[in-house]
Amino acid sequence: MASRTERARRAIDAMKALGFSKKEVTPVLKSLLKLFDNNWEPIEDEGYRALADATLDARDRPQGAEHGSHHPRMVAPEEDHYQPSTSLVVRGGPCDLDSETEALRVKRPRTSSNNFSADHSIDPQLSLSSPLTAHKMARKIVDEDFQQAVFLREPKPEPDMDAAQSLLDAQVGIVSHMFNTSSSGAAGPPALRPPDQNQTETSGNKGRPVQRCGTRRSSTSFVEPVDSMRKQAQNRERSSDSDHTAVMHNTRAGSADECTHQARCLHTEIASSTMGEVKMSIKCNIDPSKFRMPSLEAVFRMVEDKCFRSYKSLPPNFSIGSLINEICECVEQVGNDHTAEYNIQSDSFDNGSNLQKEPMMNGAALVKPIAFISRGGGKYNSVEDSWILETSDNDQANSMVAQHLAPSHLSRIHDASDISRGEEKVRISVVNEFGSDQCPSPFYYKQRNLVSQKTYANISAARIGDEDGCADCFGNCLSAPVPCACARETGGEFAYTPDGLVRAAFIDECFSVNLFPEKHRNFFCKPLERSRNEAPPEPCRGQLVRKVIKECWSKCGCNMQCGNRVVQRGIACNLQVFFTQEGKGWGLRALDELPKGAFVCEYVGELLTSTELHERTSQKAHKAGYTYLVDLGADWGSEGVLKDEEALFLDATIYGNVGRFINHRCYDANLVGIPVEVETPGHHYYHLALFTSKKVEAFEELTWDYGIDFDDDKHPGGAFQCLCGSRYCRGRKRHRNRGKAAVRVRRRG
C-alpha cells in the first residue's frame, strides 16, 4: 500500500497533467480527504475524477471559463463560418420552443489553453435576429411539420416480454396521444394537446382503441374502388401500348426511372392533368411466360402481409388502400407547396408531349421508398442531390443512404413497445410515466448513418487497403497471441476487453480529453477555405486530437464475433426512451445496470457536409427542429486546406436512432462519445459511439455532455435552459451568477 505522501504526490501529478497547479490542488485534496475520512479510494477512482471536479469547482472562475465543452456537440445550423472542430453542439428544438432561446450561437475555439475569455464568436449576421424571431420562426415551421398525425401505439403484449416490458404495459396502457398543430410546453415535444374523444378509433378486428396524435386533413384525393382499379389494370394489361409513361392528356409528369437495378420496379411515374387528376404508375419487371394478371385486392393483401412482417407492427387499420390515400394526400400537399425546395417541376403545364424525364425529386421519394430504401446494394444516381445506398462488403458495418425526405413526410407512427421498429437487435420501449399527452416527435428510425452522395466521406470497401485491416486473422482477434494491425490505432493494444467493454484507462483518457480539451488540442490545420467567400477565412484555432477506436471489419479475416467489433454489432443493452421529470423532454435510460466502458449506442443521423447543412438549414422547411445536430469536425489528421465539404455533421432530425434522445449533462455525464472507425480509414468520417464513463445503475438516465457553453451572453438566444441537475451545471451557475436569459453553445476546436 502506498504511503499517504506517495498517494498525495500521485494525485497532484495526475492533476498537473490536467493543468492544475499543486497550489490549487493541495487544499482541495485536503478537504476531500477530510470529507472522505481519509479514504483515498473515492478520490483516486475514475482517474481522480472527484478531485478534478472539486478542483474545478474550487476555482469558481468567472463565467466564460473553458471547461466542460466536450468534443461532441450539437450545432447551430445557421452557422456557416465553419471551423474544423471536434465538438458537437445542440440547438434548442421542439422540446424548448417556448423558452425563446431557439437560435444557438457558436463561439470559436480558444487559441490558448489558459485563455478563458470568449475570444471569438460567430458572425452575428448568421444568427437569427432575435430569440423571439427565432422562436416564432421555429414555432411556425414546427407547426407545419407536425400537421400530420403521429401515432404512439399500444405495445403488443407478447409471451416473451420481460418484466420491464410488463411494466411498460402497465405504464403506457392503451396509449393514445394527440398532436395539435400549436406547440406548447417548454420541455416536451411540440404540438401536443389532450386526447380528443372524437378522434378515438376502434381498431378494426383487433378491437383496440387507438387515438391519433394529431389532426388530420381531409383528403381531397381519391382512391378508386378496388374493382375499378382492377379493371384499369386489366385494361392496361390488354393495351398494346408499351410506352413506359402513363401519361394523361394535357399532363405534366415526373418519373423515377431507377428503382435500383436489383429491384423489380423499373420506374415510378407521376402525372397530373389540368382536370385536377394525378396519376401515378409503377412499372415492374416480370417474367411474362409465367405471369397471369392478379387481382389488385390479392396484391394489396400480400403487400400488407409483407409490411406487417417487415415492420412487425402497423396501425390496426393499416391497408394499402389507405396508404395510397396517404400518397395522394402527400402529392397534393407537396404539389401545392410551390416554395418547397424539393418540388422541382416548373409550374407550367405542357400538353403531354414535353414530358419531364428527370425524376421528380420528392415525387420519386414519395412513391418509391419501399423499393428504394429497403433493397440494399443499389445506387440511385440519376438525381444529383439524391442519397445513395452505398454498396457494402459488410452488411453490418456500413452506413445506409437514402433520399432526403422533407420533415413534413416524417414517419407518423411510433411503436411504444419498440421505437426502432425491429431495426435494433433489442426492443427499445417508450414510456411516459407522468401520463401527459405526449409522444416523441416523428422521425425515421435508422440503425446506421445515412450518407449523401456529395459527402466527402467516401465510404466504400474499395478505398480500404489491406493494410487497414487484418486479412490474415481468424476467429477472434482478441485471442490472438499478438494484437493485429487493427490495434495499431490504439497503441498496439485493443481498446476493448474480452468482455466487450472499453478498457477503463482508455475511457478515462477520453473523458479527460473531453473535460480538459485545452490540454489536449494539438493539431492546427491551415486556414479554412470557405465555399462562399462572404467573409475572409479565419485562421484555424486547432482541433482536438481525439482518441479513436479502430474496429475490425469486412476486409479483416476475423468473424463478426471478434472482440474488436463492438459498435458495428449494434446496441446490445436494454434501453428505454422515457419522459423526463425535470422538463428536458424525452430521455434515454438503461433497464439494467451497466458497467463502466459498456457500449450504449451510436449517435446516428444523416451525414452532411457543412455546405449541405447550410443548404438544408437555409431552407424554410428545415429551419426548425434542429435539436439533433452533431458536429463531427473535419479531418484532424489532414494538414491541407480544409474545404467546407470536408467538415461533417450528423443530423438526426429526420433519420436517427435512439442516440437522439440522450440529454445533456454538464461535466459528470455518465456517457462519453468516442470516435470509432469501421469502414473508413483516417480521421475524417467515423462513428460517434457512446460508452458508459462509469458504472450506471438500472433506470438511471443516460447523459452526455454536449459541450455547451451557457455563459456566452454575447449572442441572445441559444440552446436551452440547462436542467441537468449536475452539481457542476454550467447553466445553473450562469443563472445563479448572472441571472441572464441568453445562452449559447460553444464551439470546440
Ligand SMILES: C[S@@+](CC[C@H](N)C(=O)[O-])C[C@H]1O[C@@H](n2cnc3c(N)ncnc32)[C@H](O)[C@@H]1O
Ligand atoms: C438531442 S435532444 C435530446 C432529446 C430531447 N430531450 C427530446 O425530447 O427529443 C436535445 C434537446 O433536448 C433538450 N435537453 C437536452 N438536455 C437538456 C438539459 N440538460 N436541460 C434541458 N433541456 C435539455 C433540449 O431541448 C435540447 O435541445
